Every structure is written in C-alpha cells, then in structure tokens.
Amino acid sequence: MRFYYKIILAYFLILYCFSYSFGQNNNIEETKFQIYSIFIYNFSKYIQWPDNYNSDGDFTIAILGDSKIENELKKLASIRKVNGRNISIEIYKSVKDISDKGSHILFIPSESSNSLSEVLKKTNGTSTLIVTDKDGLGKTGSLINFVYQNGKPTFEMNLQALSKRSFKYEQQLKAIAVVIN
Amino acid sequence: MIYRALILLSLLTLIIYPSKAQIQLVDKVYEFLENKDLDKAMTAIDLAKDHATTKNDQRTWYLRGYIYKELFKANTEKSSYRDVAYESLKKSISIDPNGRYVKDCEAVIEYLNYTYYDEAIVNFNDQKHEAALKAFEKFFTVKVKPELQEYVNSAYYYAGISALILDKSKDGKKYLEEALRLGFRNSSLYTELILIYQKEGEKEKAKNLINLGSKEFPEDMSLKITEINYFLEVQNYPEAEKSVELYLQSDPNNIDVLLVAGTVYGRLMVMEGVDKEKYFQKRLNAYKSILKFDRENFMANYNIGITFYNRAVDIIGEQTKTYEVDIFEFSELLNKVTDLFKESLPYIEKAEKLAPKNKNALLALEGIYYNLNDKNKLQEVRAKLAKINN
Numbered sequence: 173m174r175f176y177y178k179i180i181l182a183y184f185l186i187l188y189c190f191s192y193s194f195g196q197n198n199n200i201e202e203t204k205f206q207i208y209s210i211f212i213y214n215f216s217k218y219i220q221w222p223d224n225y226n227s228d229g230d231f232t233i234a235i236l237g238d239s240k241i242e243n244e245l246k247k248l249a250s251i252r253k254v255n256g257r258n259i260s261i262e263i264y265k266s267v268k269d270i271s272d273k274g275s276h277i278l279f280i281p282s283e284s285s286n287s288l289s290e291v292l293k294k295t296n297g298t299s300t301l302i303v304t305d306k307d308g309l310g311k312t313g314s315l316i317n318f319v320y321q322n323g324k325p326t327f328e329m330n331l332q333a334l335s336k337r338s339f340k341y342e343q344q345l346k347a348i349a350v351v352i353n
Numbered sequence: 354m355i356y357r358a359l360i361l362l363s364l365l366t367l368i369i370y371p372s373k374a375q376i377q378l379v380d381k382v383y384e385f386l387e388n389k390d391l392d393k394a395m396t397a398i399d400l401a402k403d404h405a406t407t408k409n410d411q412r413t414w415y416l417r418g419y420i421y422k423e424l425f426k427a428n429t430e431k432s433s434y435r436d437v438a439y440e441s442l443k444k445s446i447s448i449d450p451n452g453r454y455v456k457d458c459e460a461v462i463e464y465l466n467y468t469y470y471d472e473a474i475v476n477f478n479d480q481k482h483e484a485a486l487k488a489f490e491k492f493f494t495v496k497v498k499p500e501l502q503e504y505v506n507s508a509y510y511y512a513g514i515s516a517l518i519l520d521k522s523k524d525g526k527k528y529l530e531e532a533l534r535l536g537f538r539n540s541s542l543y544t545e546l547i548l549i550y551q552k553e554g555e556k557e558k559a560k561n562l563i564n565l566g567s568k569e570f571p572e573d574m575s576l577k578i579t580e581i582n583y584f585l586e587v588q589n590y591p592e593a594e595k596s597v598e599l600y601l602q603s604d605p606n607n608i609d610v611l612l613v614a615g616t617v618y619g620r621l622m623v624m625e626g627v628d629k630e631k632y633f634q635k636r637l638n639a640y641k642s643i644l645k646f647d648r649e650n651f652m653a654n655y656n657i658g659i660t661f662y663n664r665a666v667d668i669i670g671e672q673t674k675t676y677e678v679d680i681f682e683f684s685e686l687l688n689k690v691t692d693l694f695k696e697s698l699p700y701i702e703k704a705e706k707l708a709p710k711n712k713n714a715l716l717a718l719e720g721i722y723y724n725l726n727d728k729n730k731l732q733e734v735r736a737k738l739a740k741i742n743n
Contacts, residue, residue, distance in 0.1 A: 200720045203666050206673045207687070214680035244673065252676050320726035324691040326684070348684045 201240050207325050208318060209244040212277060212303065215316065216254045220340040221276060225299040230260035232275040234300075236291065237265065239281035267294055274298030280314075282306045288314060299337050310352045315339070319350060328352050378407060382416055391427065394420045402441075411449035415458050418442035422461050429472065435465055466495035470504055473511065482515040486524075489515065506537035517545060525549065540566060540573040547579050551586055559583055574604065581613055590620045606646060608653075614639040615656050622667070629667070636660050655704035655714055661697030662720060665690045694724050712741055 216231065226232070231254035233245055242263065249259035254276075264270050267290045270278070278300050280288060285306040292302065292313050303316045310317035310328030315337065317328040329349040334341065378401045385394035398417045401407040421438035425431065442458040442465075449455055473488035489512035497505050513528035526549050532542055543566030550559035563583055566576050577600045584593035597614045604610065618636035622629050637660050643653035668690050672678045678686070698721050705714040715738050722731040 200723045203669050203724055206669045210669075210672055210676060210678060210683055211680070213676050214683070218680060247673065248676055322691070323695060323725035323727070324687055325726075326687070344681065348681060 205241040205244045209248050213248055218342045218345045221299050222338045231257045232260050232262055234262040234264055234275035234278045236280045237284040267291055270294050274300040277301045280304045391424055411445045411454050414441045414445035415454040418461055477511050482518045486512055486515040506532055506535040510537050510542050540570040540576045544575050544579045556587055590617055593617045608643050611639050611643050612652055633664050651704055651707045654700045658697040658700035661693045665693035694721050697721055
C-alpha cells in the first residue's frame with residue numbers, strides 16, 4: 173500500500189455571477205417619468221385653479237397619446253389625492269377626443285408635441301394646465317414645459333399663458349422654475 | 354514458445370508417476386518460486402490444479418493464489434492475474450476444513466485488497482477518473498483491517514471527486530456523504546458537498562455543512578468563498594456581508610472577492626430599512642480598491658458607473674413610493690441625482706473604451722445620456738447599439 177500520493181483537487185471556485193445588472197429597471201424612460209409625475213403632483217399643490225372650474229368629482233390628469241408616463245401617473249393616482257379629491261387619469265388618443273369640459277392637467281408627451289397649437293385652441297376657455305415636454309414649447313404657448321438645465325430636469329413656467337387661463341400660483345414656484353414672461 | 358514447451362514436457366514426466374507427482378510437482382513450484390521464475394511456477398501450478406492427486410489439495414490452491422498474486426505484482430496492468438489469485442485463494446479456504454492455509458490465504462487476499470486502493474490512487478493522480486472510480490468501487494467491496502480504516506475513508510472522498518469530474522453527481526454525492534459520515538475531514542469535502550446541496554436546493558443541509566466546515570477550517574479560503582456563494586444563493590445578504598469582509602481581511606486584493614463584495618453591498622442597498630448611503634459608499638469603495646492596482650479593470654469601472662447610476666435611479670424611485678416630497682426639496686434632490694449621473698459617466702465611458710462591443714456598457718451609456726438629456730451622445734450610442742444588435 174502506498175502511503176504517499178499527490179492529490180489533484182478539483183476546485184469549484186466562485187460560481188457566482190459578478191456582473192450586476194444595469195439599472196434597477198429595463199426602461200430608461202422610467203426615471204424621467206417618475207420625475208415628471210412628482211412635478212405634476214406638486215403643480216396640483218402649488219397652482220390654484222379657478223374656484224368654479226370642474227370643482228366636483230375627481231381631479232383629472234389627462235395624457236394626449238400613448239406615453240409610458242401613464243403607469244407613473246396611475247401609481248400616483250392610487251396613493252395620493254388632491255385637496256381630498258381622488259385623482260383620475262384620462263387618455264386622449266387624439267386632440268378631437270379631448271373633453272370639452274377640460275381636464276385639470278393635460279400632459280402632452282414629446283411625441284405629440286406637434287399638436288400643441290391645436291390643443292391650445294381646443295382647450296381655450298378652460299383652465300386646463302397644459303404641460304409639455306419639448307425644448308422651446310414654453311415660448312410657444314405651453315403653460316409648463318419640462319426642460320433640462322446642465323443635465324438637470326426642471327420646468328419652464330409661461331406666466332402670461334398661466335394668467336390667461338386664470339391660474340394663480342405660489343410665488344415660490346417661480347423660484348425653482350425657468351420663468352417665461 | 355519452445356522454452357515454455359520444454360518446461361511443460363519436464364513437468365509432464367513427473368505426472369506419469371502419480372505416487373510421486375504431488376510432492377514433486379509442488380516441490381518444483383517452490384523451487385521455481387525460490388528462483389523467482391514465475392513463468393515456470395505458473396505452468397507447474399496450473400498443471401497441479403488439474404491433476405487428480407493435487408486438485409483437491411488446499412496447498413495447491415493457496416500456492417496458485419500466491420503465484421498469481423506475484424504475477425500481478427510484477428505486471429499490475431494484467432488484472433486477470435489478480436482475479437485468478439482471488440479465485441484460487443477462496444477455493445483453498447473452502448477445501449481446508451482444518452484451516453491449515455487459511456491465515457496464509459487471508460494475508461494474500463488482504464494484500465490483493467489493497468492493490469485496488471493503490472490502483473485507484475495511481476489512476477486518480479493520472480486523472481484517469483474512470484479507472485480510478487472503478488478501482489475505488491472494487492476496494493469498497495473488500496474487508497479492511499480496522500487500523501487501516503482511514504484509507505477507506507479517504508477512498509470515499511477521492512471516489513466522490515472522481516465521480517463528480519465524470520459528471521456522475523449522484524455517485525459523487527453518495528461517496529462524499531459516506532466519507533463525511535466515516536469521519537474523513539478535508540475542507541474541499543465540505544466545499545464539494547455544499548455545492549452539491551446548493552445545486553439540488555437542499556439549503557438546510559448546505560447551511561449545516563457551512564457551519565461545521567467553518568468551525569473545523571476557519572482559515573480555509575475556498576470554504577469561505579463557498580460560504581459567500583451560499584449566502585448569495587439564499588439571498589442572505591447580511592451574512593454574505595460578514596463572510597465577504599472576513600475573507601477580505603486576509604486577502605484584501607482579491608479582485609474576484611472585491612467584485613462579490615460590491616455585489617453584496619449592492620443587494621443590501623436595495624433592502625428595506627438599511628442605511629442605503631452607507632452601502633452605496635461601501636460598494637463604491639470595493640470597486641475603487643480594484644482600480645488602485647488595476648485601473649483597466651472593466652468590471653470595476655463598469656460597476657462603479659452602475660453604482661452611481663443606480664443610486665440616482667433609486668433616489669427617484671424612493672420618492673415615488675409616497676410622493677410626499679416637496680417640490681423645493683425635490684429640486685435639491687435633482688441636483689444630487691444629476692451629479693450622480695454625471696459621476697457615473699467617466700467610469701462607463703472607460704468601460705466602453707475597454708470593451709467597445711460590450712452591450713451592457715453601451716446600454717448604461719444610453720441610460721446616462723438619456724437622463725442627462727445629451728441628445729447628440731444619445732444618438733451616437735444608439736447607433737453603436739444598433740450595429741451590435743444587427
């Protein structure tokens with residue numbers, strides 16, 4: 173019998189996969205839309221609608237066309253209220269679907285930006301807060317327009333357009349916005 | 354051939370005179386053995402085992418067993434010699450009512466038994482695992498003296514390893530468990546068994562072995578790594594953190610373990626009720642330690658970038674759990690988030706430079722440019738991604 177022998181060991185070293193997946197989600201737009209939905213909810217707190225404007229029922233946030241912001245806004249609607257009112261989310265496939273009664277907020281995603289002038293026309297006479305997402309739209313009549321400054325998301329406030337639709341707003345809001353007179 | 358024929362002729366002359374044949378044939382066998390002439394001894398004993406006067410003699414069969422054992426010893430490749438030896442010795446014992454040759458037979462049998470062990474070990478060391486396993490399995494069927502039990506115990510371990518290498522995981526598990534049961538102790542026995550249990554989802558058994566193994570081999574690095582893997586597998590990140598940090602105390606520059614540490618801190622970061630900022634920093638530090646001695650490490654660069662990126666994403670995600678954040682506070686948070694995206698950028702750009710076709714690096718770049726609203730760069734990276742996807 174041999175008492176000495178060499179041993180060849182089969183090492184099963186680290187089996188664990190080291191790579192850590194990119195992001196916590198696969199949808200790169202998700203963070204942007206989360207930011208927008210937080211802003212939109214805050215607009216409902218810092219902007220005042222005329223007293224008699226759609227004062228019954230839910231606080232309505234509408235979206236023009238398909239947009240992934242829908243999921244975020246629905247999540248918001250499921251957990252928050254505006255002045256004790258439930259939030260309801262409406263989707264308008266096209267401008268002609270926009271209710272004559274008007275919504276409290278209408279978000280126009282960048283893909284539907286070309287419809288801005290049509291939307292302004294259609295909602296003229298209502299206090300619908302038009303919120304857009306494309307460079308330059310703040311100067312062309314959008315009431316609030318999301319923009320980026322040095323990579324930071326923020327928003328433009330078109331003061332004239334806001335007052336034309338009888339909106340009042342907390343002065344502090346202007347402090348963090350890019351103001352367009 | 355002629356030589357062998359002459360031996361046969363001279364031996365046959367002995368058989369012509371039956372009265373003397375038995376003694377003379379056997380004496381001849383002894384003589385041949387003394388002269389170390391195994392061929393002649395074999396021929397003589399093979400004649401004797403068929404001759405009427407010697408075929409029922411226990412001594413004939415004992416001698417045959419002994420001679421074939423010697424033949425096998427001289428030529429271990431020829432296992433048929435060993436088989437004949439076994440067969441002859443067993444026959445001798447069976448026709449020896451007074452037990453005259455039993456002890457001698459048993460001694461030779463015992464020797465033969467151990468040749469299976471030797472054969473197995475030689476094959477194991479030569480990485481001939483098929484042959485090794487076969488010999489180990491033969492060895493398991495024989496009786497071994499209690500004082501040599503430790504060789505049986507180790508044989509089960511090596512047989513288990515051979516079986517695993519041959520992808521016979523069921524046998525591998527069976528032999529390793531037997532080795533453990535018999536008291537064989539070796540850190541890699543624990544490692545292998547823990548991996549098997551993990552693979553088979555036997556979490557409780559894996560956990561028990563980790564506890565036992567860590568107590569017996571507290572300094573063993575491969576066992577530590579197995580332990581870390583186990584905790585990651587069962588998503589017990591606080592324990593994984595302890596293990597990984599203990600490991601890094603003795604081997605602080607181990608890139609693989611530093612990467613695992615980063616993963617562990619990353620998992621802890623997304624757990625409820627933990628100090629996210631603390632784990633964010635620990636994660637960054639783990640990856641940055643790698644860059645201190647390997648600046649070109651893709652995984653470290655990529656993971657630092659991802660750590661910054663994910664932190665930014667998480668900060669926003671946290672706010673949407675309640676939407677309670679005030680717009681002014683939120684604006685401040687957005688400064689921080691933007692900085693995090695910006696901090697992630699050079700690391701991911703470096704990773705992309707190191708591995709230009711790595712899809713994950715390009716996807717990460719796409720995410721950063723998107724969130725920083727850098728439309729030109731976004732377009733460039735999307736063009737690269739499109740090329741890869743095509």
